[in-house]
Amino acid sequence: MPSLEIDSLSKTYGALRALDSLSFSVGSGEIFGFVGSNGAGKSTTMRIALGVLTADSGEVRWDGRPLDLEARRRVGYMPEERGLYPKMKVGEQLVYLARLHGLTSSAATASMERWTEVLGVAGRRGDDVQKLSLGNQQRVQLAAALVHDPDVLILDEPFSGLDPVAVDVMSSVLRERADAGAPVIFSSHQLDLVERLCDRVGIIKAGSMVTLGSVAELRSSTAPRWLVDAPGAPPGWASALPGVTTLSTDGTRTVVEVGAAPDAEQAVLRAALATGPVREFAPQRPSLTDLYRHVVSHEAETTDAPGSTTVSAA
Ligand SMILES: Nc1ncnc2c1ncn2[C@@H]1O[C@H](COP(=O)(O)OP(=O)(O)OP(=O)(O)O)[C@@H](O)[C@H]1O
Numbered sequence: 591m592p593s594l595e596i597d598s599l600s601k602t603y604g605a606l607r608a609l610d611s612l613s614f615s616v617g618s619g620e621i622f623g624f625v626g627s628n629g630a631g632k633s634t635t636m637r638i639a640l641g642v643l644t645a646d647s648g649e650v651r652w653d654g655r656p657l658d659l660e661a662r663r664r665v666g667y668m669p670e671e672r673g674l675y676p677k678m679k680v681g682e683q684l685v686y687l688a689r690l691h692g693l694t695s696s697a698a699t700a701s702m703e704r705w706t707e708v709l710g711v712a713g714r715r716g717d718d719v720q721k722l723s724l725g726n727q728q729r730v731q732l733a734a735a736l737v738h739d740p741d742v743l744i745l746d747e748p749f750s751g752l753d754p755v756a757v758d759v760m761s762s763v764l765r766e767r768a769d770a771g772a773p774v775i776f777s778s779h780q781l782d783l784v785e786r787l788c789d790r791v792g793i794i795k796a797g798s799m800v801t802l803g804s805v806a807e808l809r810s811s812t813a814p815r816w817l818v819d820a821p822g823a824p825p826g827w828a829s830a831l832p833g834v835t836t837l838s839t840d841g842t843r844t845v846v847e848v849g850a851a852p853d854a855e856q857a858v859l860r861a862a863l864a865t866g867p868v869r870e871f872a873p874q875r876p877s878l879t880d881l882y883r884h885v886v887s888h889e890a891e892t893t894d895a896p897g898s899t900t901v902s903a904a
Contacts, residue, residue: 591618592653594639594742594773599648601634601797608634610797611648616773616790621764624777624786627886631797632777636746640667654740663691666740668748672731674719680706680730681715684737691738698737705733710759725752732760737834743767745776749783750845757875761787785878793885801885802877808881813847815874816855820844822866831861845874 594616601609609631624632637643639650641662649659657665664734675683681702688698706712709729713860714722717728732748743764749757764787768774778784780825784791785805793801801808813835818828821842828836833849834857848854862868 592741592773593617594649594775595649596635596639596653596655597649599635599638599645599650600632600643601638601643603672603900608797609638609648611644612794612797612799613648614792614799614802616775618771618773619768620789621768621774621783621787623777623791624775624794625779625781625784625791625882626777626794630794632794633746633793634797636667636744636775636777636791637669639744640665640783641670642669648736657764663738664741666735666738666743666745666772668731668735668745670746672727674727674734676720676732678720678823679716679719680711680722683719684730686733693738701737702733703734706730708759708763709733710756725756728752729756729759732763736763741772742873743772743774743776745774747778748776749778749780758782758873781878781882791878793882795886801881805878805881808878809876812881812884813850814855815845815847815876816858817870817874818844818846818858818862818868818870819870820862825863827865829862831858843870 596612596614599609599612600607612631612635624635626632634643638645639657641657641659652661655661665764678686679705684702685698688701689695693701703712706715709732711726711729711733716727719727722730728748728751729799732745735743748760754759761783764776788805790802790804791808792799815837819842820827823842823844826836828834828844828846832852833851835847837845837847846858848858859868861870862871
């Protein structure tokens with residue numbers, strides 16, 4: 591099966607190391623969620639994959655061959671900065687872009703009609719792009735990425751600013767494209783969406799991939815978590831237990847992480863019962879947001895200047 595391979599990409603901007611030997615691959619038919627803090631290097635990676643930017647070293651390959659200019663014509667790309675002509679009509683613009691990618695005039699028109707229909711902007715074909723709301727412009731932007739029936743999709747934050755219905759439309763289009771055999775990479779900060787939609791997730795930090803796998807795989811590499819609702823327990827009751835970490839407390843409910851020892855959670859339950867009745871005791875499945883926080887927890891809110899710290903995969 592062909593795959594898109596990002597192989598050891600490095601990129602510096604002056605003294606700033608934006609990408610540090612970044613590698614991952616996305617297989618045919620796979621949706622890959624590319625996540626990481628602001629400034630982690632996602633857009634830089636996607637721009638290099640598209641040839642908009644040159645890497646200092648490393649290579650991007652599609653189906654085993656370097657992604658040259660010709661192969662890049664087969665990629666559908668949604669840039670973060672978007673790239674539509676504001677004063678051109680939606681329909682004309684999409685036909686124009688499809689023609690640029692080599693479609694005949696009639697095929698380009700048919701494709702424009704199809705994608706504007708699927709993405710719910712058929713009624714706006716005659717409007718200048720600038721007259722559309724931001725969400726509708728984004729739908730057109732996705733149509734622009736799809737209009738030449740690309741083999742690979744690379745989308746930089748395609749979901750930002752979309753209403754829930756548009757998110758559903760966009761999600762089903764990405765799934766349908768992947769089912770048709772395209773590798774689909776998209777970046778997003780909406781981790782619930784990434785968790786729902788992606789076959790695999792890569793977490794990038796300071797230009798390096800720190801965690802890679804399906805959400806289930808990422809989850810299985812973390813210690814078991816338990817929710818304990820013990821109304822009579824004093825504050826911080828679980829923290830003194832050996833091998834137990836309190837992750838959060840919400841009123842009488844505490845989430846703890848226990849060690850890998852067999853029946854480690856039983857010691858927590860016994861300790862909770864020693865304080866009085868226990869209303870709830872249940873295993874917790876960490877969400878992708880929890881897993882992400884775990885990986886990047888000691889970072890500040892933004893990482894605009896990647897350092898050299900490396901976090902081992904959670
Ligand atoms: N043209 C540029 N010149 C100098 N530095 C740049 C340039 N483009 C990006 N950077 C820096 O490179 C790093 C990676 O930026 P990049 O845009 O790839 O991050 P990102 O993961 O896409 O972030 P975000 O989630 O905020 O979009 C950042 O520190 C950024 O400030």
